Amino acid sequence: MIETAAVTELAYVDEIAAICTTEIRDAAEAIDRSGPLMPVIQLLATHGVFGAFLSEADGGRGISMNAWGTINEAIAAESASLQCLCTVHGMVSLVAARWGSPVVKSRFLPALARGEMLAAFALTEPDAGSDIEAIATTAAIDGDDFVVSGRKSWISYARTAGVFLVFARAEQGPVALLVPSDTDGLTVEEIAPGLSLRGSGQGIVSFDGCRVPRSHAIGGIGAGLKHVAGTALTFGRFGVAWAAIGIAGRALRAAASHATERIQGGVPIARHQLVASMLTEAIVAYEGARLLCLRSSAAHDARDPHLVRDTLIAKYAASTAAVRVTDLAVQILGARGLDDGSIVQRCFRDARALTIIEGTSQVLEVLIAGSAIRDYAG
Amino acid sequence: MSDRERIRAYLARFNSDEEWLSSDDIFATGVVDSMIALELVIFLEKTFGITIEEDDLQIENLCSVNGMLGMLERKRAMT
Numbered sequence: 001m002i003e004t005a006a007v008t009e010l011a012y013v014d015e016i017a018a019i020c021t022t023e024i025r026d027a028a029e030a031i032d033r034s035g036p037l038m039p040v041i042q043l044l045a046t047h048g049v050f051g052a053f054l055s056e057a058d059g060g061r062g063i064s065m066n067a068w069g070t071i072n073e074a075i076a077a078e079s080a081s082l083q084c085l086c087t088v089h090g091m092v093s094l095v096a097a098r099w100g101s102p103v104v105k106s107r108f109l110p111a112l113a114r115g116e117m118l119a120a121f122a123l124t125e126p127d128a129g130s131d132i133e134a135i136a137t138t139a140a141i142d143g144d145d146f147v148v149s150g151r152k153s154w155i156s157y158a159r160t161a162g163v164f165l166v167f168a169r170a171e172q173g174p175v176a177l178l179v180p181s182d183t184d185g186l187t188v189e190e191i192a193p194g195l196s197l198r199g200s201g202q203g204i205v206s207f208d209g210c211r212v213p214r215s216h217a218i219g220g221i222g223a224g225l226k227h228v229a230g231t232a233l234t235f236g237r238f239g240v241a242w243a244a245i246g247i248a249g250r251a252l253r254a255a256a257s258h259a260t261e262r263i264q265g266g267v268p269i270a271r272h273q274l275v276a277s278m279l280t281e282a283i284v285a286y287e288g289a290r291l292l293c294l295r296s297s298a299a300h301d302a303r304d305p306h307l308v309r310d311t312l313i314a315k316y317a318a319s320t321a322a323v324r325v326t327d328l329a330v331q332i333l334g335a336r337g338l339d340d341g342s343i344v345q346r347c348f349r350d351a352r353a354l355t356i357i358e359g360t361s362q363v364l365e366v367l368i369a370g371s372a373i374r375d376y377a378g
Numbered sequence: 379m380s381d382r383e384r385i386r387a388y389l390a391r392f393n394s395d396e397e398w399l400s401s402d403d404i405f406a407t408g409v410v411d412s413m414i415a416l417e418l419v420i421f422l423e424k425t426f427g428i429t430i431e432e433d434d435l436q437i438e439n440l441c442s443v444n445g446m447l448g449m450l451e452r453k454r455a456m457t
Contacts, residue, residue, distance in 0.1 A: 099432045100432065101432060218432075219432060219435050220432070220435050222437060224435035226405075226411075226412040226415040226416075227412075227415055227416060227419055227435055230412035230413055230415050231416055233412070234413070234416060303420060303423070303424050304420075304424075305417040305420045305424070306417075307420065308413045308414075308416050308417045308420075309413075309417075312413070370411075374391050374392060
């Protein structure tokens with residue numbers, strides 16, 4: 001007999017997938033051109049997407065990470081910019097639920113779980129990214145408060161965020177703390193969209209003496225930060241990996257459809273050996289990376305410590321595959337692939353960001369090689 | 379296998395050097411990056427059936443085998 005919880009979860013994934021191929025598909029081009037669309041974000045919130053992976057006790061639906069991956073895949077297949085919100089909002093919500101103080105859990109978590117308050121992840125600075133030790137933003141302790149000063153750049157969904165998870169440096173060590181967007185001294189400057197994820201509302205966030213209670217720190221000062229950062233980044237990389245699969249799959253389907261419909265020399269171009277070669281390379285890259293993502297999902301659901309390593313590998317493989325598959329898809333579609341509004345050119349642009357965000361491929365190579373030393377060497 | 383042996387066997391995956399395994403601060407040498415730190419928390423939770431909460435994220439609870447055993451003992455006493 002099939003378990004009821006599993007059936008309910010499958011039905012939920014189908015419900016979100018149906019929204020993706022209708023409302024989100026219809027809105028995706030506008031998001032890419034104009035930035036975040038609140039009605040679409042509210043639609044996802046209404047369906048409980050933003051807190052879906054949180055436990056029911058934390059206000060979520062308690063779905064498996066396998067289901068969460070599939071939902072992220074489905075959203076990214078239509079709008080990678082919109083999926084980006086699931087990643088950054090989820091990273092903040094997860095650590096608030098996992099390591100947040102009672103104040104954080106009562107003041108922020110319920111609204112985050114419902115998607116009524118949106119969160120952004122404010123780690124990156126002009127001169128600090130993966131190297132947390134290099135953060136210049138300061139959080140000085142003054143009585144019961146932190147006073148935050150500094151500048152964070154390339155922050156996705158900066159304008160729509162109701163709260164930022166800010167990584168800063170206190171005298172006692174590094175700290176991660178929640179700073180509401182209406183805090184005095186906090187300003188957001190929008191950045192003109194670049195090559196990728198043009199609809200993710202990127203901004204520069206400045207903190208000029210922003211005062212927040214010490215209870216807004218997540219995971220304490222110093223030692224705890226490694227766990228907060230590790231938990232958030234692993235979750236973020238998991239989302240990026242599944243986003244890459246969504247993008248690659250969408251581009252592959254467009255390329256395969258075109259290759260079977262486009263007739264040249266009396267046969268569909270899929271029958272031309274050089275096009276068949278491109279399709280094969282795309283299919284193998286996509287399916288191989290998707291299997292690695294499924295392995296990562298299974299490790300998350302089993303709470304296997306290998307989930308950290310498996311997620312690094314999934315993110316590395318899927319983002320690399322997405323760049324290659326979307327490149328091949330543009331080539332297969334030829335001039336049509338370059339057209340303004342063509343789905344494969346948007347996939348091509350968006351895929352490019354995924355080997356950079358939440359840890360560049362080069363940073364991941366160092367980390368993955370480190371695990372290989374443990375798992376394969378002598 | 380005792381709790382101590384299980385923790386040491388797990389940590390030995392990252393560095394089997396006896397001096398490191400018995401040190402007061404396994405974080406000091408740079409062997410433990412944020413990824414390994416997260417793996418360690420998941421390992422402790424899964425192996426010993428505990429939940430490491432915000433208050434447990436103190437350096438003294440996670441920086442040595444003795445610290446981890448002490449935390450484990452306190453958490454078991456609370457349940």
